[in-house]
Amino acid sequence: MSNHSPETKLATHTLTSLYVREMDLVNDMMGKMTFTDTMFYHIMGKHPTAGQTAVLDAVLVTLMEHGFTPSVIAARVTYLSAPEALQAAVSAGLLNVASQFVGTMEDCAAILERLVMAKEGIEAAAKREVIQAHAEKRPLPGFGHHLHKPDDPRSPKLFEIARAQTEIEGEYLEALLALSSAMDKVHGKHLTINATGAAAAVMLEIGVPARIMRGFAIISRAVGLVAHIMEEQECPTGRTIWKTIDQTIPYTGTANIKHGRKRG
Amino acid sequence: MSNHSPETKLATHTLTSLYVREMDLVNDMMGKMTFTDTMFYHIMGKHPTAGQTAVLDAVLVTLMEHGFTPSVIAARVTYLSAPEALQAAVSAGLLNVASQFVGTMEDCAAILERLVMAKEGIEAAAKREVIQAHAEKRPLPGFGHHLHKPDDPRSPKLFEIARAQTEIEGEYLEALLALSSAMDKVHGKHLTINATGAAAAVMLEIGVPARIMRGFAIISRAVGLVAHIMEEQECPTGRTIWKTIDQTIPYTGTANIKHGRKRG
Amino acid sequence: MSNHSPETKLATHTLTSLYVREMDLVNDMMGKMTFTDTMFYHIMGKHPTAGQTAVLDAVLVTLMEHGFTPSVIAARVTYLSAPEALQAAVSAGLLNVASQFVGTMEDCAAILERLVMAKEGIEAAAKREVIQAHAEKRPLPGFGHHLHKPDDPRSPKLFEIARAQTEIEGEYLEALLALSSAMDKVHGKHLTINATGAAAAVMLEIGVPARIMRGFAIISRAVGLVAHIMEEQECPTGRTIWKTIDQTIPYTGTANIKHGRKRG
């Protein structure tokens, strides 16, 4: 928290001009800046380098779409209920971008931030972190994936893209690899660095702190949800989801059913 | 509605690969496609031309940030209430992207779709549309702005960007200008084409139908909301909003206040 | 819309007292008023009669729980994604209380309001309404149910409860029955008055206008959603919903799958 008095640096306007931060929207941004560059500039408060843009694009493309996840299911049934309120379907979906499925990204980022700051050095700190998590039977955020084995193919690709940028220093990547090495030793087997772990490291490399990282996941996932709603308009699945689930979860209460058969 | 059986063309995966529509995410998208191109491809189901990308970028940049709007106010107070749930703040904000402030875009788009299809020709149809709205004392979506006078500077810029693309045919722009010309005649004065009106026309030009247009506004506005939350983390305004409004709206009920002064 | 200057009659407080509308919360409400009476008083601005309370209780009890609906599915998957944010699960669920599944209540109420005001009399107006809907192949809100045949058992019960209250005048019930009679004639068969249709009529009888009716459905459904989340804490279904739906909706795109089997 800060003790600034309330103020904003994000936007102002006059009768004839609009400004986003210190730039003139119409004359300096529209038609000149891409959406990705604008996003970095607006959220981070400075213009991205080419390397930062490349990494941000790659992360946004990676996180956008993961199939029929809880997020998509919530959005599609809400669109069935309220086709007049597209924004409600997207919002219901985005409420799923939280601690369980994307939150691992920021939890992993918080650890990486700690390792890079550690006085004892990254490697020693990584070992300590892994041993402690193992002792407490706590999974380490950023590791393991239920589907992609032995390795999540998105992670090495994100590393490759990040390393190809000259301005990436690589200390957060180093920290993540130190964690990975310690994980494999402690567990006696290989655990993949998953896409959210890799995304956490490369986002830190381009200057995005853990505390706002979820915001970028939300932006990316919003695109996936809009695509699902567009598909829902053309080939609806909402009623199928409803009926399928209604038949899948049996009623096991003890009501004294008088007429007809119990559902389920 | 359709009678397709439920299916999806949006994503699938194997143990070692992931696919977004018909593309290989890791080998063909990450590091090769920008976020804007990926967004168009994923939502629209085909790759954008360079001109389509340029127009989409311009629209996304235009709609991203409009200062302390209802959307931002909802997001900032919700972040004050639930700093642990960034997604809830964004969702509360996005629930404001609806009929009143962005919905005019899709309402205007629906009219433009109608004009372009009209047998009587665009100009005659535009006149009829304007006269009818005027007779019913109905504002025409896409026209007028409470701040930017005499003209919203974003609109001519969007037209300019769209016209610079060789693949833009211009029939929706023509329809919007026909409406504008009819509006000025019927009202006996100039009414600006506002940014949502112009955005509607250029989005139609790149193939985005009215029925999904709000989705792009939501994506764009999500970026603005994340920027506001990032600023809120550094320079909070939530409590100021709360206290200011609490003092602004007086209690005018008839409670028999026994001790102390009434609030307000 | 009104041209009142902004004000509120809902609450105020001093250092030692709190007021809800014109009542002292601590001395006159807590321990003395039930939640249902308080709800009516706070929303409607006057104390309910015993009959109004009885009808409101009956409607709230009726609408609370309908099994694994879209609303419940959205809430349960969101709870899986964000167990730290119970309010997000409820909100995702409530975003489904909209035009399709409860909205019929307020749409039906709007028709009943019209019929009761009609100069031609309720019966004539009802016939005209039904004939017009039939000609336009428009379903009439409040009629028909996919499960409860030939009659939705909740509807006669709501009528019975309403009629047992001496202060219920019955004109909205009369209007609904006039619609029903006209429906059966025009369709040549019996169509049930469903629970939302019956609820609309009895809510109008106790003074709740169509424009706020959805609010009471939301309150009632919030209880159902909290019950589902309590059950989800004890016997989770979220992952089952996810996996079941992921397997139910096949991928039918044309990706050139290189390794392994397609999902679905």
Added chain:
Amino acid sequence: MSNHSPETKLATHTLTSLYVREMDLVNDMMGKMTFTDTMFYHIMGKHPTAGQTAVLDAVLVTLMEHGFTPSVIAARVTYLSAPEALQAAVSAGLLNVASQFVGTMEDCAAILERLVMAKEGIEAAAKREVIQAHAEKRPLPGFGHHLHKPDDPRSPKLFEIARAQTEIEGEYLEALLALSSAMDKVHGKHLTINATGAAAAVMLEIGVPARIMRGFAIISRAVGLVAHIMEEQECPTGRTIWKTIDQTIPYTGTANIKHGRKRG
């Protein structure tokens, strides 16, 4: 988490009957049970005693309305943006019932649950809890209020109502008073037990565990939000909120404003 296979005990139906848990909705609930009794039964899985109902009613009445809070501000501006989607306004408001303003209720409840289970006895455990929080400069949830001094008048009223019920055992009340006594000693001054602290204790007394407590706050607050929307329909404040805040938060960026005056 449990290893039950997915199932539900909440609802089922046949062609002619509906069941909520083990009860027949039409024959045994509608017209016979109040909304409060139904709520307790449905969420908690058993019928309340008269004392449990009295306490639950009192808590729901207490938490319903707190004036122009962040929750209400979010709901009112969202209603301005989307008057066609009343559920979105309520949802945006409910997303504010989280860690900061009602969450203290469940945090306090979790401490009380711990104290009542403590082997060392309630009093000793309470002292240890307070001393530890004080050493870590952590506020204790349930204590202190920015407006109601020296005492929040709702708390003694909730205690009085709870104690008047013969079936209330009082161990959680005892635990809260032990905390209060330790707080006053450690701080060398009196700190009020606030309404959420008192509500936590009496809710535990009637059997509601900490983990679902927020759900009851959400239900209660939903009523307050619907009342605010009803008032908003009659006397709108949304635009006043927007304009007031827009003028309150100055732009302090360094844009080179070319024409006209900066906003703010």
